[in-house]
Amino acid sequence: MKTNKILNISNDLRWQIGDGFHDKLTEGIYSDAAQIAQNSVFKKGATKHFRFDRVLDKIVTSKIWGFPIMILILSVVLWLTIIGANYPSGLLSQLLLDTIHPWLKETTISIGFPIWLAGFLFDGVYLALAWVIAVMLPPMAIFFPLFTLLEDFGYLPRAAFNLDNLFKKSGAHGKQALTMSMGFGCNAAGVVATRIIDSPRERLIAIITNNFSLCNGRWPTQILIASIFIGAMVPKGFAGALSTLSVITIALLGVFFTFAVSYFLSKTLLKGEVSSFTLELPPYRPPVFWKTIYTSLIDRTLIVLWRACVFAAPAGAVIWLIANISIGNITIAHWMIEHLNGFGFLIGLNGVILLAYIVAIPANEIVIPTILMLTVMSVSISGVGEGNGVMFELESATATGEILRAGGWTLLTAVNLMLFSLLHNPCSTTIYTIYKETKSVKWTVIASVLPLIIGFVVCFIVAQVWRILV
């Protein structure tokens, strides 16, 4: 009886308070806070720093200089990453692949390991791990600190501010420009970076479309295939320019798909998610250099690398096993390649490529070595490679090209591989990260399957049209 009375009173009061209650409360809090601040905070001199900010802001967000500055900075960061990573990558792969790998194998066999065990452990698990570390670590260790420095300095929010209108048109958030650029380094890190987007709908869009940023693991594939097949179409002098152009085209195509898929998602699947836009432009600060480098190495690089390793090890095992276990008189790999060939042909690829993408889900970096190994195995080329289940890469692009052509590759296969490398499911590290960030199986599945479907459709159409025309 008594509780009912209280409830009734509270209901009545609620009706009397009206709708503006929340607003009034916030106003109250602010005016109290302002009063307290006025009574107790004293400013000295003040506003000098603020003016420097303003001048810089006017330049980096101006109509004339805003975009050129942004493109320049992104190009420099990417250039430093791609060029700079070559040297440490070379050293690491010499150490891990060319020196430690044979040594491990010989030593263990000489102390009495059976050959199959040494093969499984070192040709399979160790090699995949080493490969991922050698190609993945250096670019990330360069790219992320640079990015974090820009972020700390305060430039990145301005870039988001400049670009927001473009992203708004496809229903996305300006900060997606940042997570997208981060995705050029590593999609998993790009997905983690979407935490800066505070609006739930736009954040999901950024997560799902991050995969369309061509990541560090895929640039080398693009560059290699472009120089072997596309550069070869024109006289030597133009080869470099044309293959560079084709790689850039693929990256831009990725940006196009980012926008198109963002638009599609915001109009359909994500229509009902809450959306709210605000962007704080913090004052510029000199970045704390060493601290920034340290935290970006720990927070971004090492976490991503650790996840990649966790997934790469079993993948290496699987790659070795399917190439070495036979059912009847053919290996599992042979059997799968034969069954995938039909569908592969339909989308202008082949069974080897599809199988490589299935077993190399953990990291795009090991796709090319896996393709080479499988090709050599399936067309039985003798004299190259290291044996069944041992991934390898060749020093010269010409030799690689010869193997691939022997495997039945044409210009169409190359173009479609470049397209498929852009448009396929994210690597398992990214998929796991998406699950961690969204805590939703549904969005994880959509983010994984959607690009794959797009990839199949695009490759299919290109293949058919190509066959009609050529």
Add this chain to the structure above:
Amino acid sequence: MASPITYLLVFTAVIILLVVLFYPKGGIYWRLKNSFKNDSKTLIEDILKKLYHAEDGGNSLSTNDIISSTNIRPKKIIETIAQMEANQLINFNNGTIKLTENGMDYALRIIRVHRLWEKYLSEKTGFDKKDWHDIAEKMEHKLNTKQAKELATNLGNPRFDPHGDPIPTEFGEIEAIQGKPMPVFKEGTIGRIVHIEDEPDIIYQQILAEDLHIGSHVHIVENNEKRIVFHSEGEEYVLAPIVANNITILQLLKDEILEENTFRLSSLKENESAKIIGISNECRGEMRRRLLDLGFVLNTTIELDLISPMNNPRSYLVRNTAIAIRNEQAKFILIEKIKNHANSN
């Protein structure tokens, strides 16, 4: 191997088939699903709502009126109406249908769910204004009384839906809408928009396109058979009377009238400064809370800080912090411009 042309044709056929089946709203799959779901419960509830709205507007409906206002088979409607009479939801009176007390209660329950759901959509989801009505139309048949109560509690027992319609209480009490349609008022009237009708859809879309907000103050400057002209928040609007008829306004008392100096933040220019008067009621849910949290509250002074290369968004200085918001949001923030004194230093 078949020829590439065959493959392409098969592929195109599959795509066309998928589009025909699953095209949003119009697709065959959705239609089939709807027609199965259109069971007698839904139909009864839809008819009750029609009757309620007619009676609320002082009209009455006959069986023929109901048949002609839907595209469901007449036979089914006649059967349903007979069933409703047997269940004592309605009775006949000189050929027109009247709601019984039971029928009225039932109708109000449905309307309560509909309006609560619209409120929910506006506060807790990101669905667009123009989609609220259709979604609520479906949900109103799904929630039972207990769920409706839970929903209302979670929303803080709201009194009005986002269009300004009163939400019936769980005991079926409903407040009358105060105010009258806009064309009733004389030139020179100053009033506040309290309700915007969301049916029929064509007119509602026109009102949405004009970007008018519930809670805005309007000043009618011209009112004749051809057009109604009024000022609101620093802009001039011209509407046809048939459109204006769906906007309800409440005349303001003298002391409620704000100064004519009210503008939208989106109209603030460089080197002008202003004081925030408030955030429009049309800005709801998460977005509203964010703006409040960032300090867009009453009496805060605000200045334009930066304009991005494509004009949108713009950043504003609020309490010495630069905060960028889009022009679409800046429209919701109402300001009073501060007269620019000549620089005193």
